[in-house]
Amino acid sequence: MISKHVLDLDPEPTIDAIAGAIRRMVLEDLRRRGVVVAISGGIDSALVAALCARALGPERVVGLFLPERESSPESLVLGRRVAQWLGIDSQAVDLTPALEALGCYGQRDGAIQRVIPEYGPGWGAKLVLPPLGEHGRLNVFSIVVQPPGGQERRARLPLDSYLEIVAASNMKQRTRALVAHHHAERRHYAVAGTPNRLEYDQGFFVKGGDGLADFKPIAHLYKTQVYALAAALGVPAEVSQRPPTTDTWTLRQTEEEFYFGLPHPQLDLCLWAHNHGIPAEKAAAAIGLSPGRVEGVFRDIESKRRATRSLHLGALLVEPVDEVAAP
């Protein structure tokens, strides 16, 4: 049976269990003496930082703020608020010069201009997927651009432009990972990853970027559960109430719009039902969607799992090297 209560959890024992797992992973498995968390100003990284502080003590947690010229200014303000709340050390590193030198902005903008020649300085841009409707959808991205003071325009992306835009944009996540690992290494700390279950399962991360963490302490938690634990730990309201954003594009873009297609409470329940083998027609009423729509979401979940399977793989070997294989 499914009801909206299937994702309920008892916060205190859950927090204690995760804190115990963090101590084991960091101190015993990774043999590091603390943790670096890139704090985005969103709820996931705030929860991870709070859990790490609970597990190891705030003196063994460092928060990094990694803005670049296209980040929302709000991200840095909220990130600092989280660090202050937890009493952890923190540092801001502006990634703009590195991203400029790597060609992130120029390569991305050049690819957008191949599709929309008028696109230029001062315009906003973001990637979007089509709506997740009754007929399911094919995950074909479009670019949305907006001139200063003008109307939004949308264009479907041909393959070469799509690949170029994604590869250039992913430099942001990969540069964040580079800086996070640098600051972890110089302290002999580990890097904490912040994906929740939806993001981890659906491949909503960049390989070699935010996917490159040493451990991911909330990857098993549905987003609904992230909110519950954050509330129990007292994450500042302005952080927990902020809509989940990618903070990667110059036009405002929620994760729902960019990738998931549904509000997280409904998508969480769809994922839970699908994971537990509950057919769409039995799950639909509790989720508040039609059976056809739920079936479409199930197909989309599987489609994303197939498309992002390689993100979860480490480097492939011709033959196993058992002597150093991961346990």
Place this chain on the structure above:
Amino acid sequence: MAGIEDALRRFIEENFLYGESGDALGAHTSLLESGVIDSTGVLELIAHLEAAYGIRVLDDELIPENLDSIRSLASFVERKQGRRVAER
């Protein structure tokens, strides 16, 4: 339709099966669910349909029903070409 199906099968063999025979691929086999094409492959497929058959795939036509098997692809191309001829 057989001609379009054969041509699409060849395109899929060459571009997504990397030279392996697509004979085992049924006309109704889901190309997405069988893992033959992924979301990047969908973009390649759309570009091919537009270039090879002179059609324009509209946003609201981007649904599995139209593009997810060799038969549905061929039917979709035929419908689009028929509409184009009728519009002349």
